[in-house]
Amino acid sequence: MNLLHPYYIIAIVYMLFFSIQEVFGNKVEKKWFWFLAIYLILIVGLRDNVGPDYGSYRGIYIYSDTKEYINIFRKALHIEGSENVEIEWLYALINKILLNIFNAPFYIVTLVVATFAMIFKVEYTEDNTFYPFTFTLFMFIPNFFIGESGQIRQNLGTFVIYFAIRYIKERKLLPYLFWVFIATGIHNVCYLFLPMYWLVKLPLNRTTMLVLILGSVFLSPFEVYRVFGDFLGSLTADSMLVEGFNGYIDETAQRLNGGFGIPEAMMAILTFFLFAFDKKMEEKYPYYEYHKVFAVFGICMYFIFRNNPVFSSRMAGAFIGFAYVIIPNAMYVVSSNGKKLIYSFIISLVIFNFIVFASFRNIVAGRFTIDLYKNHILP
Template identity: 70%
Template sequence: MSLLHPYFIIAIIYMMIFSFQEVYSGKTNKRALYILAVYLVILAGFRDNVGPDYGSYVGIYVYSDTKDYISIFLAALSIKGPQIVELEWLYVLINKIIINVFDAPFYILTFVVAALVTFFKTKFVEENTHYPFTFLLFIFIPGFFIGESGQIRQNLGCFIAYYAIRYIKERKLWMYLLWIYLAAGIHNVCYLMLPMYWIVRVPLNKIWMLLLILVSIFLSPFEVYRYFGSLLGSMMSGSTLVEGFNGYVDETVERLNGGFGIPEAMLAISTFFLFAFDTKMKEKYPYYEYHRNYTVIGICFYFIFRNNPIFSSRLTGTFLAFAYILIPNTMFVVSEGMRRAIHAFIMALVIFNFVVFSSFRNIKAGRFTIDLYKNHILP
C-alpha cells in the first residue's frame, strides 16, 4: 500500500470538514469552495511529470505547433486544410497558442486546462447540487487523478458539456449546441451529449428504467458496440493515450469475462439509489429527471460496452458523473436521520476508495505518492 502525497490528503480532509458542515447545517460555504478550487488548480495545473498520460500530452503539445492556423480553423468547420489535424481542433488551437505565441513551458498548458475545467466544474456543482463539497469529495478518488491529472482532454470537454446543461434548463437550443460544439472541439466524445437536450424530457418510470437496464445486461455478452466500431473509434481518438490510461486501470481477466468488481459494485449502489429515491426526488428535487435520465444512459452504456475496458470507462464515464451527483442529492429529500445515514455511507465509500486507490498500482503509475509527486511551485 502506498500513501498519497500530503497535498492530496489535505484536500480530502478539507472537503470532508466542509461536507459535514453543509450536510448538518444546510448551508454551503461558497468562499471555502472557491479556495478549494484554487488549491486544486495548483495541484493539477503545476504538477511536474505526474500522471500516466503526462508524456503523451507533452507529445501532443509539441505536435500542435506543427499545425498551421488555417488548417486548425478549417478543421473546426470540418473542411480539409493544407495539413491534416488528427486531434480535436480547439484543443490543438489552445496548445498552439500557448506554445507558438507565448513560447510557454508545458506546465502552463496544464495550468490553463486545470483552471478552465475547475471553473466549469465549480459552476456545475453550484448549479446541480445542494452539497458541492460532498459531491467533490465523493468523486475525488479516482476522479481527480483520472480527470484533472490524467485524461485532461476528455475531462475538460465533459465539464464544458456539463456546464451547458444550464441551457437545457433554460430551453436555449442554440446556446446548448454552441457549447456542445466547443466541448467536442476538446474531445469529440462530447457529441454523445448532443441528444440530451431532448432525452431529458423523456418521462421514464421505474418499469422503463428496469427494462432498459435488463436489456443492456442481456446485450452485454454480444458486444453489439462492434457494429459501430468506426464511429466509436473516432470518439476515442488519441490512441497514444491508451497506454497511459491503462496505468489507472487494474482490470482482471475474471472481471472482464463476467466477474464482479468495484465498477459493478458502484453501479449497483447507483442503481439502488436511482430506484429507492425516485419518487421523492421527482417530487422535491428540481431537474432531478435530467440527472436520472443521464444516469440510466450511463448504466446501460456500461453494460453494453463492458467487455471493452476503454469504452466502458471513457464512453460511459461521460454519463456516470450524474450517477455520482444523484447519490448525495438524495439527502435533500429525506428525513434528517436518513440524511445522516446517507452521508455516513458516502464517507465510508470515500475511505474505501482511498484505501483501494492506495493499494492498486494506480497511485505509483501516476506518481501521486508522497515520494514521487512533484509540483513546479509547491515545495
C-alpha cells in the same frame, strides 16, 4: 499500501470539514468552494511529471505546433485541409497558441487546462447539488486523478458539457449548441451529449428504467456496439494516450468475461439510489428527471460497452460522472436519520476508494505519493 502526498490529504480534510457543515449545518458560502478550486488548480496545474498521461500530453503539445492555423480552423468547420489534424481543433489551438506565440513551458498548458476545468466544475457542481463539497469529496478518488491529473482533455471537455446542462434546463437550444461545439472541440466524446437536449424529456418510470437496464445487462456479452464500426472508435481513440490511460486500469480476464468488480458494484449502487429514492426525488428535487435520464443512459452504456475497457470507461464514464450527483442529492429528500445513513455510506465509499486506489498501486503509477509527487512552485 502507498500514501498520497500531503497536498491531496489537505484537500480531502478541507472537503470533509465543509461537507459536514453543508449536510448537517447551514449552507456553505460559494467562496469556500472557490478556495478549494484555486488550491486544486495549483497542485494539479503545476504538477511536474505527475500523472500517467503526462508524457503523452507533452508530446501532443509539440505535435500541435506542427499544424497550420488555417487547418485547425478548417477542422473546426469540418472542412478537409491540406494536412490532417489528428486531435480536436480547440485543444490543438490552445496548445499551438501557448507554444507558438508565448513559447510557454508545458506546465503552463496543464495550468491553463486545470484553470478552465475547475471553473466549469465549480459552476456545474453548484448548479446541480446542494452539497458541492460532499459530491466533490465523493468523486475525488479516483476521478480527480484519472481526470484532472490524467485524461485532462476529456476531463475539460466533459466539464464544459456538464456546465452546458444549465441550458438544457432553461430550454435554450442555441447556447447549448454553442457549448457542445466548444466541448467537442476539446474531446470528441462530447458529441454523445448533443441529443440529450431532447432525450431528457423522455418519461422514465421504474418499469422503463428496469427494462432498459436489464436489457443492457443481457446485451453486454454480445458486444452490439460493434455494429457502429469505426464511429465509436473515433470518439475515444487516441493512440498516444492509451498507454498512459491504462496505468489506471486494473482489468482482469475474469471480470471482462462476466465477473463482478468495483465498476459493477458502483453501477449497482447508482441503480439502487435511482429506484429507492425515485418518487421522493421527483417530488422534491429540482430537475431530478433530467439527472435520472443521464444516469440511466450511463448505466446502460456501461453494460453495453462493458467488454471494451476504453469505451466503458471513457464513453459511459462521461455520463456516469454526472449521474453520481444523484447519490448525495438523495440526502435532500429524506428524513434526518436517512440523511445520516446516506452520508455515512458516502464517507464509507470515500474511505474504500482511498484504500483501493492505494492498494492497486495507482498512486505509484501516477506519481502521486509523498516521495514521487513534484510541483513547479510548491515545495
